[in-house]
Amino acid sequence: MKVLIVGGGGREHALAWAVAKSPKLTKLYAAPGNAGIADVAECLDIGAEDIPAICKAVEELKIDFVIVGPEAPLVAGLADKIEAMEVPVFGPSAKAAEIEGSKGMMKDLLFKYGIPTADYERFDEPDAAKEYIRIKNKPVVVKADGLAAGKGVILSHTVTEAYAAVDQIMIEEAFGNAGDEIVIEEFLTGEEASFFALCDGERAIPLAGAQDHKQVHDGDHGPNTGGMGAYTPAPILDEKMEKRIMDEIVTPTVEGMAKEGKPYKGVLFAGLMIGEDGPKVIEFNCRFGDPECQPIMARLQSDALEMLLAAAKGELDKIKLKWDPRAALTVVMAANGYPGNYKKDTEIKGLAEADKIADVTVFHAGTKTDADGRILANGGRVLGVTALGDTVEAAQKLAYKAVDTIDWPDGFCRRDIGWRAVGR
Numbered sequence: 261m262k263v264l265i266v267g268g269g270g271r272e273h274a275l276a277w278a279v280a281k282s283p284k285l286t287k288l289y290a291a292p293g294n295a296g297i298a299d300v301a302e303c304l305d306i307g308a309e310d311i312p313a314i315c316k317a318v319e320e321l322k323i324d325f326v327i328v329g330p331e332a333p334l335v336a337g338l339a340d341k342i343e344a345m346e347v348p349v350f351g352p353s354a355k356a357a358e359i360e361g362s363k364g365m366m367k368d369l370l371f372k373y374g375i376p377t378a379d380y381e382r383f384d385e386p387d388a389a390k391e392y393i394r395i396k397n398k399p400v401v402v403k404a405d406g407l408a409a410g411k412g413v414i415l416s417h418t419v420t421e422a423y424a425a426v427d428q429i430m431i432e433e434a435f436g437n438a439g440d441e442i443v444i445e446e447f448l449t450g451e452e453a454s455f456f457a458l459c460d461g462e463r464a465i466p467l468a469g470a471q472d473h474k475q476v477h478d479g480d481h482g483p484n485t486g487g488m489g490a491y492t493p494a495p496i497l498d499e500k501m502e503k504r505i506m507d508e509i510v511t512p513t514v515e516g517m518a519k520e521g522k523p524y525k526g527v528l529f530a531g532l533m534i535g536e537d538g539p540k541v542i543e544f545n546c547r548f549g550d551p552e553c554q555p556i557m558a559r560l561q562s563d564a565l566e567m568l569l570a571a572a573k574g575e576l577d578k579i580k581l582k583w584d585p586r587a588a589l590t591v592v593m594a595a596n597g598y599p600g601n602y603k604k605d606t607e608i609k610g611l612a613e614a615d616k617i618a619d620v621t622v623f624h625a626g627t628k629t630d631a632d633g634r635i636l637a638n639g640g641r642v643l644g645v646t647a648l649g650d651t652v653e654a655a656q657k658l659a660y661k662a663v664d665t666i667d668w669p670d671g672f673c674r675r676d677i678g679w680r681a682v683g684r
């Protein structure tokens with residue numbers, strides 16, 4: 261089977277690495293891939309959002325299955341285009357991807373089907389939004405409706421802060437068109453966790469739970485990032501909680517989407533707040549989390565290609581997943597200065613040594629190879645150093661041992677990934 265993976269980050273390296281182990285695979289391509297993905301796939305010089313070029317490659321290379329990593333091409337309709345070519349694709353249609361692409365649509369769906377989430381109201385003009393904030397007079401969260409690269413969310417503790425958030429999104433247009441509409445919601449408290457389920461349009465099966473660390477510095481300080489590290493399983497998502505999440509959130513969402521005529525296929529990533537009254541949805545994403553996908557793939561013992569194909573073909577009833585019972589933990593190494601300005605093209609050494617350590621895999625998130633075969637940083641988040649261990653603590657120790665063999669003076673990482681689980 262010839263497979264194309266769309267994307268070029270740590271998530272896509274983890275998917276490529278897992279799919280490459282499948283006996284069903286004959287050839288793997290990536291668009292655009294990165295220096296790590298190039299070890300297991302042929303990288304095509306095609307951007308992940310270049311839908312016409314991707315479709316052309318699918319036809320010319322006679323691709324049998326397409327796996328889409330990032331949300332942007334899904335929201336833009338890549339899966340619809342591939343399906344129209346009668347090639348199976350992992351990832352939701354544009355209509356179904358609205359679950360991530362429009363926060364307002366997502367909230368309306370949750371409300372309609374009685375799925376637990378923060379109370380909310382939608383607005384398309386600032387005065388009404390401010391009136392609502394004034395009357396509520398409580399901490400709220402102001403969100404741009406559309407995709408804003410994970411940045412369109414402003415936590416506001418006071419009315420003044422919330423007014424400023426409305427101005428920033430709707431008047432100053434800090435997130436462009438994504439802020440033409442906004443959602444204002446109740447401020448939830450509790451512990452955050454990420455839950456992943458595979459969906460095939462009709463049914464869903466749980467994949468794994470994980471926790472990531474969004475802030476850039478140790479102790480969860482500093483600005484938010486895409487995620488500085490993650491681990492799975494998350495102790496808060498025990499078997500009982502997993503069952504609640506499937507029964508109260510994932511299954512009703514998949515059934516609701518089918519009833520709305522937008523059957524959901526692919527991975528459903530639920531960002532949850534687990535508080536005193538149980539799990540509530542903060543957000544849905546129509547893709548794997550990054551870095552969460554990296555430790556999850558490290559623990560998957562089933563055939564990843566078979567699993568993703570079953571979701572694409574509506575055949576999830578035919579598979580049963582097998583997991584390494586150990587924990588996995590990923591430490592992200594980022595370029596100095598990230599998430600602000602950072603340098604590209606700095607050399608990274610010691611990767612092969614780190615990769616040689618038993619139970620360690622170094623996923624590449626933003627790298628490239630130069631003409632002399634050197635590995636250079638090519639992004640903000642650059643590596644995902646991933647280790648397995650009997651406990652989160654053991655996995656953490658091994659991951660940092662691997663981090664310390666990597667010689668990259670222009671990069672940094674948090675030193676406390678997994679603290680919540682280790683401290684339990």
Ligand code: AMP
Nearest residue numbers: 378401410413445446447448531542543
């Ligand atoms: P989102 O992009 O929707 O995931 O939001 C980014 C972050 O903002 C989340 O990971 C939460 O930490 C926080 N957040 C979003 N919505 C809420 C809410 N209703 N209550 C509390 N925190 C929230």
Ligand code: GLY
Nearest residue numbers: 486487549550551
């Ligand atoms: N790590 C969070 C995300 O992928 O959105």
